[in-house]
Amino acid sequence: MIADTETTASAAMGQPELSVRKTVLIIEDDVVFRDLLGMHISRAGYKVLLAEDAVTGGRMLLAFRPDLLVLDILLPYLGGLELLEMMRQEPNVAQTPVVCVTSMRDEATYMKATELGVTAFLTKPVRVEELLATLTKVMQAAHPSSTD
Secondary structure (H helix, E strand, O other), rough: OOOOHHHHHHHHHHHOOOHHHOOEEEEOOOOHHHHHHHHHHHHOOOOOEOOOOOOHHHHHHHOOOOEEEEOOOOOOOOOHHHHHHHHOOOOOOOOOOOOEEEEEHHHHHHHHHHHOOOOEEOOOOOOHHHHHHHHHHHHEEEOOOOOO
């Protein structure tokens, strides 16, 4: 689903048209946290897509090819790292930068995420400023010619 706030936020903040804004897909099963992430990221000027699990998120990833993925690791049906493994095998989305935002703090999870090419790894609770700074840094590194 596309975040309900994106059109209102872009109009209110004078953001560019949706077609030129960078797209962020958020895959998070906690509805409140997902909506908060979506709201903050949308207000920062990004187009936001929301998915409640890795199965739905994987479909959206292939259909919309977002510029960046914000991914939880503990998800129903299919874990975030499992989705990431499959994603890295799909040429159309294999190079999509991924920011993990998770409650998992163990070394094994961090190492596995790093092996799978996670661009940034943030642990919950995450401060809005840290999240947005990370997204900006990752987006600029992935799309150096754009002006985010």
